[in-house]
Amino acid sequence: MLWVALLIATAPPPPRARSTAPSAPSASAEALQGLALWCLQFTPRVALMEDVAVVMEVEASLRLFTGLEALKARISDEAPDLGVQGVAWAPTAMAALIMARCGVLDLGERLLQPVLDELPLTALSAAAAHAETLSRAGIYTLGQLRTLPRGGISRRFDAQLLTALDQAYGLRPQPFSWEALPEHFSVRAELPSREERAPALLVFARPLLMQMCGWLAARHAGASGFTLRWVHDSMRAKDAGDGGELTIRSSEALRDLEHFTRLLAEHLAKIELLAPVGELQLEALGVERVSAQSQSLLPQSLSGGESMSLVLERIAARFGAERVLQPYQVDDHRADWATHWAPATLRRSRRQPEVPELPAPTFLLEQPLKLAVRDHRPHYQGALLLLVGPDRVEGGWWDRLPGMSLTRHVVRDYWVAQSPAAGVLWIYSTRMDDGEMAWFLHGVFA
Structure with missing residues (x-):
């Protein structure tokens, strides 16, 4: 097992050898609970210890966070912003807390026992209460305490001292009350x-x-x-x-x-x-x-930076949402009014557009261009050859112009046409108010 202890900043400084440390003040309840909430993203096995620290068991989470060194680097980098003043890694939770108090990050290449033996007696809370008595007998470190007869320790001191000592060295299991993830934040x-x-x-x-x-x-x-x-x-x-x-x-x-x-x-x-x-x-x-972030080795964007939507949000926050607009599609089969504009920060449901009978052009003209007609054939940089069509688009009687009795009702027959000089075009024919049939250029294919 691998435990990490995060000592909150309101805890006392690491105790020194040959000194009697006062009882540790309790850390702020809000700070501890907030730190525990942050830790729950790494593992569900998160618990509070002695009202001064948060401990979590992360052995099963190492692969998820790409290894021990990556997880150590992330916790060491982010935890200080949450008021953490000491971090330590050890095979037991009690040992991790003791090492965090003494500023020992991890075991390195050594075993747990020799590392703990060198640490001051007062780093173990159960022993700190008896530090004055033990110091008179020349006991200043955990190693010296461990060499005393166990029977004498249990008779002379309370049972919590021997229990805490065994839990630190991994000789006795330590029960925990795991932190639960709240439904609302x-x-x-x-x-x-x-x-x-x-x-x-x-x-x-x-x-x-x-x-x-x-x-x-x-x-x-x-x-x-x-x-x-x-x-x-x-x-x-x-x-x-x-x-x-x-x-x-x-x-x-x-x-x-x-x-x-x-x-x-x-x-x-x-x-x-x-x-x-x-x-x-x-x-x-x-x-x-939301879906988890992809772990693919291939980049998810060409630039590797922020997505366009996040960049637009920051620009809108600075200059105002009404100055940053983005297009969105609406349920309208008329190409002129199928795209609306709204502030970029507004969330709109994404719908899948219906597949048209004709292929959609790459570029639409802001205003359709009326074409010349010769011998009943539309011309644009030469006579147009009608390839695919017609595709009837009719409707708009409901779309009334603001403050007017007129509507945007249209009746059009769309075609895909070939121009000898301009390439593939998107054109339509419609009957004008005087009854004459007219042709218009509406889009261009790339």
Whole structure:
């Protein structure tokens, strides 16, 4: 088995040999629970230890995260942002916690026993309570404690000391109460000091976003957005209100921490706080299951960077959603009005267009071009040869022009035609108001 212990920053510093350490203060419950939520993305076997650390068993998860070294690098890189001050890897949870307190990352090439034997007695909580008594007998390290007669230890001290010592060395199993994954994500964090500038809230909101992305990964899900709420300090002006909130939505469900962070930074830059903020709250919105990231060796994009939809979201966050538009298809068989434009950040259901009887052109003209007709044949850079058609498109009586009684009703017969100079074209014939039959160029095939 392989355990990793993450010591929260509010825990006391690593104890030193030949010194008596005071009892360890409990870490913030919110900080521990948030760290446990983040850890659940790596393994379901996550537990709290002694109100100062989170431990998790990751042996079965190594292959999923491409090996031990890759997992170590990721945890060492991300965990400090969640308030972790010590990380250690060991075959038992108790040993990992002891090593984290002493700043020992892992065993290296050595066995567990010689590594623990050198560590100070006070690194084991059950022994720290008796450190003064043991120091009078010249016992300062775990190795020295282990050499004492077991019968004498059990008679002189409480039973927890011998139990904890055996659990550290792997001689006795250690029971755990595993952390459960909540159905909904909603967390809060009290700021260490009151903050008056909205952009500065990003520093405190990022750990909450990390917890949310960890929770989403554990659920194999993504979120289409989140709501960040802030609570004003009690010493505020009466007209400032209790606080404020900011809701950010994405065009697709995802769990990309960096993208969420950039979006939040863009929005916070436009906000002016009415009073100092003392607390933040974060809630995930639009949670839905998403497919796992491909593990293929082939690249998923040519540039290897952000997708276009994520780039558009960041641009819209900075300049306004109404200035960044994207096309989307609607259920309309008339080519002129089958494409609408909307803000790029709006999520729209994707439908599969019906397969037309004629092939669709690559380019559509913004306004159809009326063609010359000679000897009852349409001309465009020469006489056109009709290849495929006709395909009747009729309708639009329901599409009334704004403020007018006219509608966009059309009756057209579409053809695929060949021009001797312009290539393959998409043309149609229709009857004009005076009854004359006319031909129009509407699209060009690549």
